[in-house]
Amino acid sequence: MNADPEGRPGPGAPDRWDEAVLDAVFTQSDIGLHVLDTDLRVVRVNPVAVGVRGLPAERIVGLPAAEAYAPLGVDVDEEMLREVLATGRPALDHLVRGHPFTDPRSEYVFSVSAHRLQDDAGRVLGVVLTSTDVTERERAQARLRLLHDAHERIGSSLDVERTARELVDVTVPRFADTVVVALTDAVLRGREPGLRSHDPAPLLRCTATGGADAGPRIPTAGALLLPGVFGKVLPTEPRVLPPEQDDGTGGTRIVAPLLVRGQVFGAVVFQRAEGAEPYGEDDLELADGLATRTATCLENALRFTREHIVMTALQSWPLRQEEATQKAVDVARRNQPDGSGVGSWYDVVPLSGARVALVVGRVDRAGLSAVATMSRLRTAVYSLTTLDLDPHELLARLHATTLRLAGEQETGPGGDGTTASCTVAVHDPVGGRLDIARAGTSLFAVVRPDGSVDTRPVDDGPLLGAEGPPFACASLTLPEGSTLCMAPGEGGPRTEDLVNALAHPGRPPEAMADDVARLLAPDRVLLVVRTRHLSPHELAEWSIPFDFSAVGVARRHVEEQLRRWDHPADPFTAALVVSELVTNAVRYGAAPITLRLITDATTLICEIADAGRAAPHLRHAKAVDEGGRGLLICATLADNWGMRYSAEGKTVWAEIGTEGAEERGG
Structure with a gap:
């Protein structure tokens, strides 16, 4: 017997089993099947096979495979198929791209494997192709590759305009036909970006653009873009917008804000031309990732710019x-x-x-x-x-x-x-x-x-x-x-x-x-x-006897030297300062004593050097005190005064300007 009581084929009916399995594979499997003869003509296809979606099978059966699938944009690799026929080695996971008639605006990707067909006698009958729709897998991998490239290429410099340019270079044409990046005036000027909560429609200026001439229109650099391609109000997250009313190219666009912690750095619009595949939810996620990466790089660039300004200011201080x-x-x-x-x-x-x-x-x-x-x-x-x-x-x-x-x-x-x-x-x-x-x-x-x-x-x-x-x-x-x-x-x-x-x-x-x-x-x-060394016209020096009587000698030296130099400093002030410094050196210092005058057009420097090591101390004498006013007089009359030590002792100096002399002369 070749069948059970219910009519199911038994072990003795292999042909009927083969026919049943083959029929199930061709009618119920979700894997596309294409059977080609040895001349690579289409013999049979199942309903889910690429190129048959929306087309009757009889439209392609009997045609050479290259001719049958050409209208769908599929490039048949005849060399690979003939190698399978000749060697019997299968070709596995060969990616084929095309645009099925059921969705002509979208590109689909199929994984195709080819196996040789032969009968029981070993005669080659043709080749069978299996195709699996891997479009979503490939799109996901393409999105990951694009995000990886964005992380590698965006932010290579610490310049806001170059960062915007890098976003355009990464995404055209892989993600959009045209891309427009606009930044706020504050960011372009290196200032702190404003918060979105304070201004939902900030002033945006076109910074970087890219795309084909035949695609959606591209604004000119520096143009104000809000309202405009970004809509009337900047969205808080990536959003698909309809084509602009005045844009005759049609197509869809994604507008994504460039935000970091609520701060608005700018916005980017990704546009696809009319007839291209419209943006979907997965594209919104990708746009969000691209915008986030760019905004972070813009923040780093802006921080660098501001820190560089601070660094430059600090490096150049003082004047x-x-x-x-x-x-x-x-x-x-x-x-x-x-x-x-x-x-x-x-x-x-x-x-x-x-x-x-x-x-x-x-x-x-x-x-x-x-x-x-x-x-x-x-x-x-x-x-x-x-x-x-x-x-x-x-x-x-x-x-x-x-x-x-x-x-x-x-x-x-x-x-x-x-x-x-x-x-x-x-x-x-x-x-x-x-x-x-x-x-x-x-x-x-x-x-x-x-x-x-x-x-x-x-x-x-x-x-x-x-x-x-x-x-x-x-x-x-x-x-x-x-x-x-x-x-x-x-x-x-x-x-x-x-x-x-x-x-x-x-x-x-x-x-x-x-x-x-x-x-x-x-x-x-x-x-x-x-x-340089000081010349005789800038320097005068005398040895002063270690005696209080030398105070008058020092005063005369100063007055005569000022007349010789024709210096504008007040002679009385200079002589009084020198006499007090010489008196202090004789009283508290040690021999020898040297008087030195150094001059330029506006200042007279008086120096008294002695061999003593005791530091002079500025006192505020009481009304009944007979002394202790010398350094106070010097500090009052001079613009500046001080003391320095050397191996030979100390030097007390005072600087006298000409402004006071002019006032007294007036």
Whole structure:
């Protein structure tokens, strides 16, 4: 018997089993089947096969496969099929793309596998193709690839306009036919973005666009776009909008705001041309991911821009003081502390007695914290220079400040201490003495007028905030016209190249600075300084007897010298200040006593040096006291006064301006 009582085929009816299975596969399977003969003509297809959706099977049966599927945009790989026929090796998971008649605007992707057909005798009958719709899988992978590319390519720079341009480059044409990115005026100006809750329709200006000429219209750069392509009110999340009423190209568009924590950076519109596949829910999720990534990069770029403004302001503080230092030095500066040079600085600080302090330094940290630390160290340097300390003593005090700053940073998040390198050189135009002290490593070279170059006038010292004092120091006496070259940080040019750049001392400092700057990294700061000595028209000096009778002699010296210089300072004021300083030196100091006058067009500096070590103390004498008013008189009449120590003793000085003399003369 070949059938059971219910009529089901039994083991003896294999042909009927084969027919039943084949019929089930062709009529009930959700896998597309295409049967081709050895000439690659279509023999049979099932209803779900690609190319048959919406078409009767008889429209393609009997046609060559390439001809049958060409109207659907399917490219048949005949070479692959013939190889399957010839070798019998199946071809698996071959991706085929096409536009079925049932949904011509959408591109579908099918995974096609080809297997050879042969009868029981081994004769080749043709090839059978199985096709599975993997459109959603491929679209999901394409979205993931696009998001991955967005994370790789968007935000490569810290510039808001370039970030907007990168969003356009990533998404055209993979996600949209045209893309328009607009940013708020505040963001474009580097200011803090506004909150959306304060303005649901912010002013947006076209920043970056891209797309085909035949696609939806593209606004011009700089055009105002709200209301416009973004709608009347900026949405709070990506939204599909209908085509614009005045846009004859049709198509759909997604508008996505560029928001970070409620702050509006701008918006982006993705547009597809008429006839293209409309945007769906999955596209909204992708647009949201792209907008979020772009907004985050815009926030980083804006933060960098604002921090860079702060850094530049701090790096350039204080203003140049050429007038206050030009008696002692001529200075050429180079300052572009970007990138790894953030936290580097230089200073040219005027000191008493026409001296000048030259400082270069670098904080060994990164980012805005380096600039903040640098600013605090520079402030400390300015404060310490008012004490007229020797350079190595100044570095010792600065080391204590660095340790304190490091302790403050270690108590905060991510604190890991602070170290810094710093070189201080004090030049005295009276005699050309140069005192140097160095913490850490830096470029320091001395070029004398004869062309000789000394690239190591002082050894490297320990870093500020690290090992601490004592710091390396040296003292030199330089002829007038010597040149100093100073730059902070490690890794300078080769000694031979540096010597060649500096070995022509007759050139001006600016030209020498250009030559040295070309040898340094672009983020290094640089000082090139030409030293000067005071001339007889700027300096007068006398030895004063150690006796109270010398006070009158000192007064006459001052009055005669002011007449000889034709100086506008009031002679009576200058003589009174000098007489009080000489009296104080005789009473509390030690021999010898030296009187020195230093002048320029607006200021007269009076200095009294003696061998005593006792510091003068400003007192406020009572009405009945017979003395104790000398320094008070000096402090009242002079614009500024102070004291500094040296190996030979101390010097008390006072600066007298000409403004008071003009007022008294009037």
